[in-house]
Amino acid sequence: MKIAAGVTAVRIRKYSFETIKTATDTFSESNKLGGGGFGEVFKGVLPDKREVAVKMLFRRSTQGEKEFKNEVVVVARLQHKNLVRIIGFSVKGDEKILVYEFLPNKSLNFFLFDPTKQGQLDWTTRYTIIGGIGRGILYLHQDSPLKIIHRYLKVDNILLENDMNPKIADFVMAKICGMDQTTENTSRVAGTEGYMAPEYMELGQFSVKSDVYSFGVLVLEIVSGRRNKSFLSSGLNLVTYAWRLWRDKSPLDLVDRAIAGNYPSGEVTRCIHIALICVQKDPTDRPDMWTIMSMLTSNTMSLPVPKQPGYFIPNTTPYQSTLRSSSHFINDRT
């Protein structure tokens, strides 16, 4: 398959199902890297000895084919240091498979939330990861041949290279928008609890600003080493907790104990400040990714005072929702 991407043509290969089956040792449990709402991921070795990650979409998923084509078409056209690279795909009947470059460090969650590995993420590494994710999103929103809203940003979808360079993965939910299009609506709200902007969960409205919201949550998680949804203290999640600390003028209480005392307080405070600007309730108050990146890279640019953050508790949803796993949220609105 050859798909034009701006001036560059991107080649992705179609593999036979047998090749993929052999590469993954018949999708063996020992090769399984993980799985979520849309499919399972296995490590594989191609006949040319290249290590790959093979994503097999769930067969019975009614959205399978659509999501599959979406991911192939979208990812094949994207080329950036902070986006995972697609190598090929395979289709056999109902089986739909995507083949990606393999990243040996797997995803950010394996480091961030594991007490034995958190220490490997010193502040400099965390700051570099934040910058890389931001550059990846900026490329999607503005610099790539297409304007793309990812809609599925979360630590589990941030893969890490050996040098800890982050790469955004999982484009099953990605949406290509017209360059002048600002907001879209969907009747099928899907994503991960804790990362979805309130207007997306409540009204099905998504835009680049809903990705900005997810970026803000990611930054708070990277700074604190805690998951937004699992961190509940007296009814607070990470976003509301960070906001309260900010208001009480003690934002640094948020910082992960694994890096206690080992960070530049000014830079960390600025990151928390920027994250709170990203998670503001009203999407029009959230700056675009270009402005966010300018804020991150300049120490002199003045930052607005963040307004109250937005968040949404799925249990209060007025319409039927389906949780495919504890955190995976799909909401078909009628």
Ligand SMILES: Nc1ncnc2c1ncn2[C@@H]1O[C@H](COP(=O)(O)OP(=O)(O)OP(=O)(O)O)[C@@H](O)[C@H]1O
């Ligand atoms: N290219 C890759 N290289 C190495 N590991 C990968 C790669 N792609 C995915 N993985 C690992 O497989 C796991 C499962 O991937 P998957 O895309 O199903 O993500 P998920 O976030 O767990 O699920 P979902 O996105 O469907 O909710 C990831 O968390 C990651 O650790």
